[in-house]
Amino acid sequence: xxxxxxxxxxxxxxxxxxxxxxxxxxxxxxxxxxxxxxxxxxxxxxxxxxxxxxxxxxxxxxxxxxxxxxxxxxxxxxxxxxxxxxxxxxxxxxxxxxxxxxxxxxxxxxxxxxxxxxxxxxxxxxxxxxxxxxxxxxxxxxxxxxxxxxxxxxxxxxxxxxxxxxxxxxxxxxxxxxxxxxxxxxxxxxxxxxxxxxxxxxxxxxxxxxxxxxxxxxxxxxxxxxxxxxxxxxxxxxxxxxxxxxxxxxxxxxxxxxxxxxxxxxxxxxxxxxxxxxxxxxxxxxxxxxxxxxx
Amino acid sequence: xxxxxxxxxxxxxxxxxxxxxxxxxxxxxxxxxxxxxxxxxxxxxxxxxxxxxxxxxxxxxxxxxxxxxxxxxxxxxxxxxxxxxxxxxxxxxxxxxxxxxxxxxxxxxxxxxxxxxxxxxxxxxxxxxxxxxxxxxxxxxxxxxxxxxxxxxxxxxxxxxxxxxxxxxxxxxxxxxxxxxxxxxxxxxxxxxxxxxxxxxxxxxxxxxxxxxxxxxxxxxxxxxxxxxxxxxxxxxxxxxxxxxxxxxxxxxxxxxxxxxxxxxxxxxxxxxxxxxxxxxxxxxxxxxxxxxxxxxxxxxxxxxxxxxxxxxxxxxxxxxxxxxxxxxxxxxxxxxxxxxxxxxxxxxxxxxxxxxxxxxxxxxxxxxxxxxxxxxxxxxxxxxxxxxxxxxxxxxxxxxxxxxxxxxxxxxxxxxxxxxxxxxxxxxxxxxxxxxxxxxxxxxxxxxxxxxxxxxxxx
Ligand SMILES: Cc1cc2nc3c(=O)[nH]c(=O)nc-3n(C[C@H](O)[C@H](O)[C@H](O)COP(=O)(O)OP(=O)(O)OC[C@H]3O[C@@H](n4cnc5c(N)ncnc54)[C@H](O)[C@@H]3O)c2cc1C
Ligand SMILES: Cc1cc2nc3c(=O)[nH]c(=O)nc-3n(C[C@H](O)[C@H](O)[C@H](O)COP(=O)(O)OP(=O)(O)OC[C@H]3O[C@@H](n4cnc5c(N)ncnc54)[C@H](O)[C@@H]3O)c2cc1C
Ligand code: SF4
Ligand code: SF4
Ligand code: FES
Numbered sequence: 087x088x089x090x091x092x093x094x095x096x097x098x099x100x101x102x103x104x105x106x107x108x109x110x111x112x113x114x115x116x117x118x119x120x121x122x123x124x125x126x127x128x129x130x131x132x133x134x135x136x137x138x139x140x141x142x143x144x145x146x147x148x149x150x151x152x153x154x155x156x157x158x159x160x161x162x163x164x165x166x167x168x169x170x171x172x173x174x175x176x177x178x179x180x181x182x183x184x185x186x187x188x189x190x191x192x193x194x195x196x197x198x199x200x201x202x203x204x205x206x207x208x209x210x211x212x213x214x215x216x217x218x219x220x221x222x223x224x225x226x227x228x229x230x231x232x233x234x235x236x237x238x239x240x241x242x243x244x245x246x247x248x249x250x251x252x253x254x255x256x257x258x259x260x261x262x263x264x265x266x267x268x269x270x271x272x273x274x275x276x277x278x279x280x281x282x283x284x285x286x287x288x289x290x291x292x293x294x295x296x297x298x299x300x301x302x303x304x305x306x307x308x309x310x311x312x313x314x315x316x317x318x319x320x321x322x323x324x325x326x327x328x329x330x331x332x333x334x335x336x337x338x339x340x341x342x343x344x345x346x347x348x349x350x351x352x353x354x355x356x357x358x359x360x361x362x363x364x365x366x367x368x369x370x371x372x373x374x375x376x377x378x379x380x381x
Numbered sequence: 382x383x384x385x386x387x388x389x390x391x392x393x394x395x396x397x398x399x400x401x402x403x404x405x406x407x408x409x410x411x412x413x414x415x416x417x418x419x420x421x422x423x424x425x426x427x428x429x430x431x432x433x434x435x436x437x438x439x440x441x442x443x444x445x446x447x448x449x450x451x452x453x454x455x456x457x458x459x460x461x462x463x464x465x466x467x468x469x470x471x472x473x474x475x476x477x478x479x480x481x482x483x484x485x486x487x488x489x490x491x492x493x494x495x496x497x498x499x500x501x502x503x504x505x506x507x508x509x510x511x512x513x514x515x516x517x518x519x520x521x522x523x524x525x526x527x528x529x530x531x532x533x534x535x536x537x538x539x540x541x542x543x544x545x546x547x548x549x550x551x552x553x554x555x556x557x558x559x560x561x562x563x564x565x566x567x568x569x570x571x572x573x574x575x576x577x578x579x580x581x582x583x584x585x586x587x588x589x590x591x592x593x594x595x596x597x598x599x600x601x602x603x604x605x606x607x608x609x610x611x612x613x614x615x616x617x618x619x620x621x622x623x624x625x626x627x628x629x630x631x632x633x634x635x636x637x638x639x640x641x642x643x644x645x646x647x648x649x650x651x652x653x654x655x656x657x658x659x660x661x662x663x664x665x666x667x668x669x670x671x672x673x674x675x676x677x678x679x680x681x682x683x684x685x686x687x688x689x690x691x692x693x694x695x696x697x698x699x700x701x702x703x704x705x706x707x708x709x710x711x712x713x714x715x716x717x718x719x720x721x722x723x724x725x726x727x728x729x730x731x732x733x734x735x736x737x738x739x740x741x742x743x744x745x746x747x748x749x750x751x752x753x754x755x756x757x758x759x760x761x762x763x764x765x766x767x768x769x770x771x772x773x774x775x776x777x778x779x780x781x782x783x784x785x786x787x788x789x790x791x792x793x794x795x796x797x798x799x800x801x802x803x804x805x806x807x808x809x810x811x812x813x814x815x816x817x818x819x820x821x822x823x824x825x826x827x828x829x830x831x832x833x834x835x836x837x838x839x840x841x
Contacts, residue, residue, distance in 0.1 A: 348728035
């Protein structure tokens with residue numbers, strides 16, 4: 087069992103947890119992820135490692151409920167535990183494993199969308215601790231959905247916050263901020279974009295215009311996370327890659343995002359039913375005609 | 382009774398079992414086992430033993446079955462095999478022990494596998510357990526992977542008195558026995574979990590959710606955690622794809638994914654992990670894995686076709702599985718090879734284009750090479766395609782362990798006799814060394830490595 091030392095609701099839609107997992111905490115680096123499993127019948131849910139404390143043997147995860155399993159996770163409280171936690175999985179971020187001297191010479195732009203702010207944070211923090219101050223754009227639909235603002239401010243070079251509805255910071259999508267920054271004369275050697283696939287796709291289209299090499303962190307459907315099933319496969323250029331072992335970070339300009347987004351929807355109907363079952367319990371009698379009314 | 386024929390075994394009716402996940406073969410009753418044992422000629426020079434990769438003393442254990450001395454029979458098997466309940470069910474007996482049995486020359490071979498299974502099930506039902514070591518050696522050995530190779534190696538070392546910890550990447554122990562081979566061939570609670578419990582009762586610790594190479598490296602195990610020797614039994618779990626157009630479409634799975642969702646994650650029991658069962662399923666491949674995927678899809682309610690590029694004689698699967706698959710209604714498209722997966726506008730599979738093949742000259746494996754017949758392409762309608770083209774070892778361990786040699790196929794190089802690798806104190810065996818093979822070979826390699834480790838640590 088892996089106990090939850092802290093469970094906190096960051097805003098209406100995003101949750102943070104600190105989990106005891108000494109083997110993961112000892113070896114993880116920014117860019118890597120772990121897999122949690124709630125109980126015996128649970129799914130294996132991949133989540134980015136958003137922070138870690140090697141001495142305490144803890145890791146921090148930040149998540150957003152999107153389906154039945156992540157929804158069920160929202161009920162967990164401080165003192166509860168996960169049945170299984172495994173990691174660290176995937177490869178650490180290139181900026182962190184690469185030559186530090188080279189990295190120091192680079193102008194780096196991070197683009198975070200929604201819950202993607204959480205996985206961006208440890209990278210920016212690591213770079214800051216190693217003398218590299220990166221610019222960061224954080225985007226969200228509306229003011230209430232901005233997370234980790236203070237933490238990010240402490241480690242970022244310049245922090246640009248934007249909301250789709252203009253309720254806070256700049257107004258408009260993250261892609262607009264990229265355009266504006268470039269128009270203001272900013273130059274970047276590399277961009278790291280993490281967030282929903284659709285955001286990463288448009289972010290890549292924008293950076294391509296300006297010839298800024300862009301790294302994205304892919305979050306396809308996974309099962310084992312160790313290279314065993316191929317569920318997480320992506321087309322990268324003309325190669326097929328497994329996100330869990332070859333990634334999760336890839337050259338965003340080579341990713342076939344349309345295919346990846348379709349693959350992410352693969353279990354939409356099955357999962358939709360599971361979510362309805364969970365939310366409505368026994369009262370769900372399948373009035374929609376989609377589930378055969380068997381629950 | 383006709384001594385040329387084996388005592389028939391009871392199986393679930395094909396129509397009934399095609400709709401459930403209960404075990405197909407129900408096993409011999411005591412009377413049937415004793416009767417079948419009576420067919421063994423107790424040969425002076427038993428050919429059957431030479432066909433068994435771990436040389437079980439077959440005539441001796443069968444003799445004990447004949448005399449209704451089942452506990453003694455179990456002891457005899459246990460001298461050579463740690464997993465008789467598994468091997469009795471899944472060994473390719475027709476090409477091993479039973480393939481060599483003299484009874485098979487004129488009539489049917491003695492049902493060695495079924496008798497072995499009977500003895501193992503009897504022992505389990507009667508609480509017969511392997512005995513833990515009396516004396517401890519006070520030395521720690523790490524075993525990576527809890528498949529047949531790892532379980533066997535760990536069990537043998539614990540019996541000698543070593544302090545053994547198995548590290549398993551997944552959340553459940555058993556390797557392919559839990560994530561690959563389906564319930565209807567190898568019951569998880571009744572057989573696999575029991576075997577794992579047996580190993581634990583010898584004093585072995587199993588630490589799950591540890592990926593060697595990620596959570597910790599072999600060097601750290603040896604330098605920081607005090608393990609004096611390491612056995613790598615990490616299997617060959619990396620699935621292969623064909624590289625044909627459409628392979629990333631929704632509805633195309635590796636057999637590993639399909640089977641893992643169903644077996645390890647228990648989709649068929651309505652655990653949380655979903656499975657896309659499919660209604661018209663095409664399985665590509667002809668090995669045990671393909672048969673398992675096909676018969677799983679069938680049980681989830683699909684019409685199933687197997688597409689295999691050679692002919693029936695070359696099917697690598699166990700004969701019994703092919704036979705069962707046919708009985709249950711799986712359709713075989715032999716001498717046929719996929720060229721493209723057809724995809725609809727939403728990105729889902731709608732069919733598969735295949736081409737007919739004929740057998741040409743023998744290739745390196747000695748099997749006749751399939752060659753395309755020009756112009757013979759046709760389409761099969763499908764909403765799901767399961768690729769079962771074989772697997773290779775995961776490079777995670779070899780790429781993170783200094784001085785551990787692997788060959789071109791990513792298999793770890795190890796001495797067959799004692800499992801020794803190119804790195805001192807590190808041993809390996811099973812699919813990680815041979816590439817995808819069989820349970821019994823993995824088990825045999827685990828045994829050999831246990832001996833090798835014991836010899837190494839005794840000298841150290
Ligand atoms: C390497 C990796 C790192 C990840 N890191 C994080 C993280 O730090 N925080 C976090 O909240 N999530 C993260 N995710 C996504 C998270 O794993 C999924 O949201 C979760 O598995 C969904 O499980 P579920 O059963 O609740 O939803 P499901 O029932 O599986 O899905 C419900 C619906 O959401 C869609 N969906 C599935 N996955 C995603 C996704 N990744 N993004 C958007 N929609 C999706 C599905 O298509 C489906 O329609 C990560 C995924 C990967 C692969
Ligand atoms: C679907 C299917 C059907 C089969 N049917 C038959 C059959 O009928 N008869 C037969 O004889 N054989 C059959 N086989 C083959 C047989 O199962 C394998 O040859 C055998 O299981 C190999 O045993 P192993 O111990 O070497 O590896 P595995 O059983 O693969 O076990 C390896 C274990 O190591 C773990 N592991 C891997 N990497 C790491 C790591 N880095 N850190 C920690 N743990 C790790 C894995 O999670 C796994 O649990 C079948 C295989 C499959 C897939
Ligand atoms: S272990 Fe396999 S090959 Fe050996 S006797 Fe048993 S069934 Fe036959
Ligand atoms: S070869 Fe056949 S008949 Fe002879 S001992 Fe072996 S099982 Fe019995
Ligand atoms: S999640 Fe199974 S191979 Fe990547």
